Amino acid sequence: MTLTSTRPDPSATHTGTAFARRASASQTSTRLLAGPPAVAGAESLFDHRARLGPLPGRVATQLIPVLERSGLLGRGGAGFPVGRKWRSVAERSEGRAVVLVNGAEGEPLSRKDRNLMAFRPHLVIDGAVLAAAAVGADAIVLYVGAEHASARAALTRAVAERTRELAVPIQLVAAPVGYVSGEESAAVHFVNAGDPRPTNVPPRPHERGVHGRPTLVQNVESLAHAALIARHGDAWYRQAGLGDTPGTALLTVAGAVTQPGVREIQIGTPLGEVAAGAGATREGTRGILLGGYFGGWAGVDEAWNLPLDPAVMRPRGFAFGCGVVSFLSPAECGVMATGRILDFMARSSAGQCGPCVFGLRAIADATHRLATGTPDPDDLARLERWSGEIAERGACRHPDGAVGFLRSGLRVFGDDFVRHQARRGCEARARTGTN
């Protein structure tokens, strides 16, 4: 019995494998990860500029329409159009907005943000500098997970390299460890008051954020894409992408694969292709977690040919989210894996809202009882009821994400849940012969 199936092996070089393979990928699918391999460490300002050229200064003020035309979507999970977000801050900024660069990456399975910061710090800073110029900001805050040591070291050094040329001061803030501290209102709350709990919205950060000023909260990958779009244009950006959503995206591939790690794909690449590249097989997969803990489970048959494109996934009830694709091995129990993640979500509650604190705890406990073969008679029925009752009752969307995840588990592993409720044993255990 293993509870850590979908958790990536911390010893596996997530960074190494993915970045090293970059060389074999075609130009259209390798953009953020182009350049020297991960073993070279953080790219210096000199190497960065030698490879990509200087930031075009003129473009900054005209960048917002370019970003809007590019179709770039935010990569923190929500997928909000980047150009529109910048415009909404620019309209309110009066030159005193704040750019909050979100590198908290509290999603347990995700590695892409910390790797991007650790190996391409200047691409991220380029994006932040451009954003500050475009929206009219006079401060940049790099909000980086306290546990992402390599990322913070690389950014510290990268900022030091640029201090003499920065028009806008950059401050590095360690985001407290925790799933919710990367939520945008939580990030603003922490920078303002040292309290990483989400706040009621509105006002949204783009209206009143850091120090009460209009604040652009943007994920690090989104900013890195913006830095390339500023150099190459929106038409260039749209050359990549196999379906409706243009561009490339970073994925974190985890779980029952031979080569876990961060890789860059053209948006719209079928899941099966990503699986093949990472060494996962259809037979060797019980289910796939898409979009991280805020996303949900997908069955093998429905997902194998699914294009990894938010425009296709969302209508079908799947989440691209933060780009996590995690494969659950057939040797593992779907109920157990669901219960483990729900327990994490319950523990990650900021503890502010009743439905989140008590609702998620009750859901996690009921799932745990089912998973361990000791269910109350009506646990499954209660789970089904609760899964529809908790959404939209918190200050932030944490409980919504958790019950959405529960619903995906009930759908994809429905038979297993029924089997566990009836105490008829577990398919995973039956197959592997363990008790």
Next chain:
Amino acid sequence: MNFLWYAARGAGVVSLILLSAVLVLGIVTSVRWSSAALPRFVTAQLHRNLALLSLAFLGIHIVTAVVDPYTSLGWLTVVIPFSSDYRQLWLGLGVVSVDLALAVVVTSLLRDRVGYRVWRTVHWLAYGAWPFAVLHGLGTGTDAFAPWMLVIQGLCVAAVVAAVWWRMSVGHAGQQVSASSTLAAQQLDTDAR
């Protein structure tokens, strides 16, 4: 994580301080100044020992900078001025400084072999090595414009400028009666009475 970076920065700062001290002591030695507390053999010995110490810190500074993958410097760029693509000018000034300092050190160690005149001529290069080192630090030092580093640089420059100015006003050692010989003359004077 950034250990090599910190080491290179720290060793660079210490090297600058030591080099400035060595230069000041060298000037003091060259005019044969001494006092009761600092007789000439002390300043001369201190000059020599601090010079070797600064060489050690320069070594740390250079090795950590080269080994650090971030800078991607080759070993040759350490001796050949302006041969690195990375911060060509500012790094090159540091390399010039090191080359000059090396010439001074090598001729000093081989003073018996090269002879006094060669040694003395080469030793003048020390006046060149130091300003290159200061410019190198100002141009590429991470901390160059941090308040504390500005203070350190200011003190180093002030000390060296003061020493040079003093030396020029005092003139060559050969032409000058040093403080101690004046004292000795006074003593002779009193003896004569």
